[in-house]
Amino acid sequence: MLITGIKSKPIYTPLSFDASGRYHILLGAGVGANPLLRVLAEMKKTVPQSMIHARVLFKNASAIEATAGNVSESELAFRAVETVELRVFNNVASLLADFHILATGSLMGTRLYVAGPESFIGLAMQIALQFNLNQDEIRAEECGSLAxxxxxxxxxxxxxxxxxxxxxxxxxxxxxxxxxxxxxxxxxxxxxxxxxxxxxxxxxxxxxx
Amino acid sequence: MNAIFKVNETFRNDFTFCNSPAAIRRFPLPFAEDEYMYSVNIEPHLPGPQGSVSEFAFDVDEHYVAECHEREIVLANEPLRFQALPHMMSAQWDCLELIMESLARDYPKHFSLSKRNNHWQWSNGPLNMEQRFTFGDAATLPRPPLDYITRQAQGDFVVMDQREGNLWCEAGMVTTQADWSLDFDMGMTFKEWHGPVPLAHEMGVFDRAIKFLLNLRLGQPVRRLNWTMTVNPRLDTSPENYPHWGPDRASVNAANAGDLVHLRVELQGLWRLPRSNAVVFGIRCYLISLRELATIPKWARRVHRVLKKLHPALVDYKGLTRYREPAIAWLAPFDDGSPTTPGTSPE
Structure with missing residues (x-):
């Protein structure tokens, strides 16, 4: 029964900033922070500060959860990016619940960026699918565990x-x-x-x- | 359709299904040559010879009533074998219209449809059903339109929405399938849905098929044959129920293969739908045991040769690994090495 070669798996490509969007939602988990920080850097170069509408929802790597009160390097890096609204979560479920609410109120011109392990991307995409975000409006980069x-x-x-x-x-x-x-x-x-x-x-x- | 419906035959437990001599002779053999490989074997779904499986849009044969009963058994246990996403309602009505109009036109002795504006009256003789309803008003039918009509049809139906230059599997009635799951594949594109098929992607078969299907025109349906094999005449070889039918594959030996091993052929038809612009994919399953097949000498020789030469990736994908050898051994005495005439006709 085991068939190799995955035709039904979406193809993920490295993230880049999409200047055609007006509102930017960035979802990340663990090592997914790096691609998102790259997108934010590109954004700051391209868009005047007053025009930036970006929100980051980020789940720390599991090692951070164990030591409550600690702030991860990724979190500090996100905080260093001015004018970006950041929310940090300790588990994927609460991040996704927050994204669901955000997606409900999202406007035309919204762009979604997702970075993290495949399973994280899959769950985020499942929600995006419910809101009929199409291929042009979503981008994802796979990094981290293949679990x-x-x-x-x-x-x-x-x-x-x-x-x-x-x-x-x-x-x-x-x-x-x-x-x-x-x-x-x-x-x-x-x-x-x-x-x-x-x-x-x-x-x-x-x-x- | 002059055959008498075999109302009591079964596709599970005691497996009383069998083909009459007439049903054997009209069996849609998918092998025009002594070996098999994939191709985009799509042809216009034009009326075939009288009595053949392609004479009409939807073939109704001696197994009609029994297959409808079998579908009811599956759905009673597993309601998710019918699913439709909310935006597919218009396509559901399109399908209902296509099937009702075709059956009433092609088998007037058994089915009738009368219309006064949107007020329709449907009569299904073999299943003894009558229904008045308002076309387009789902509240006037006991079930969603696609669910309602495909419980009165043989074979599976998948409805594909067309958008973004792609076809999306977004509604269906799937109870007689060769090991794929509607529940799992709902929402997939045509290529994702066929992801597990080996070799064909690399051969470009799906690239060409999707281009062709995106341009499918209203009133110009197409068809193709596909095949696999099944142990016992079991229609429901779903992955959901693999724990029940998987053990059958280990039960075959060279002595019983003639009765247990069945060639399973799908007559696949594709129609563009008028209001929704969706495409309905009908997958009608025909079963024939090797013993029945061997009553046609040419077919016994041909199937023996096809099985012997089958590509290993197809042997694996079609799930034949455990019983291909006994099937070949059972057919061997029927193959004297003499040539077969080209084409699929009995001789």
Missing amino acids: RRVFCIHCRAITDEVVTNIVKCACQRWLLVRDHYSRRLAAYMGVMADAEAPGELPEMREVFR
Whole structure:
């Protein structure tokens, strides 16, 4: 069942500032800070300060969460960019909830920039999709972990942060993680690995880092 | 359509499905030669010879009633096998119109449609259904229009919206599929949806297909054949239910392959829809056991040769790995090496 070569995975390209936009929403997680800072630098060079409308929603790398009260280097770097509104989150869910509210009130001319691991981009895109943002209005750059969100095709449960070729689902089945990706579900398909011969499982390997 | 409907045949559990000799002779064999590789084998969906599967827009055959019953069983357990995104309502009505008008025109003994302005009356004899409704008013039907009409049709239907120079899979009734999931693939572009198909992307098949389909015209439908194989005459080989049917693949041996292994052929039809400008993709599934197939000597020789020479990537993708050898072994005695005539006709 495992088919290689992912045709259903979106192609992500390095971020660059889009001067045709008027309002800019930047979403980042972990090492995604660097591409976003690059975009902000380009913006400052291109647009007069009084015309800048940019918001950054950023989730710190997990190492920062452990030491509450600490401010990450990324956060300091974002703060150094004047006239940009910054919100920092400790988890992806609250960042996305905030983005959802922001998207509800977004205006024509809004541009979305997303940078971070693929699973983070996928979840952000899932929300953007609900608001019919089209290809010209969204850009994303993949960086960080290749861990996958996996959708069980049998019970519809999601397993997050999957780094291995097979994974045990909440329904107790061992799932083979396929290279078939759904933007709507922001997840890869997981299919029962040993349906044809019970117990006959491939060796577990760490493949998505 | 003069055949008698085999109302009690089943596609699960005791698998009483079988083809009559007449159904075997009209089976749409997808192999015009002794070997197979992908091609953009699209042709106009023009009326074929009398009695053939392409005589009419939608083929209604001896399995019609039983296949509609099978669909009801699937949907009762898994309602998500029908889905439609909200903006697809106009396309749903387009599909309902296309199917009702085609069936009433082509099979007047079994179906009728009468219209007075927007007030329509539909009658389905084989399923013993009557419905008055207002075209365009979903509240006057017991179910969403596409759901309503495809419960009365054989084969799966996927409706694709056209925008941004692409086709998007955004509504469908999919209960008789060869191992792909509507629930998972909803919202995908045509190419994303076909992502798992090996080799064809690299051959440029999908690039050419999408260009062709974006220009599909109203009133000029097209068709193509596709195929795979299935153990037992099981219509619902969905990934959702793979835990139930996967073990079948390990049950085949050279002695039972003739009865267990079925060639599964899809007659795929594509129509442009008038109001929504969407495209409906009909995927009608025909099943035939190797034993039934072998009653036509030319077909036995040909399928034996196609299976022997099949590209390894297709063997894997079509899920044949575990039972291709027994199927070839079962067919071997029917292949004396004599040539086959070109084309797909029985001889």
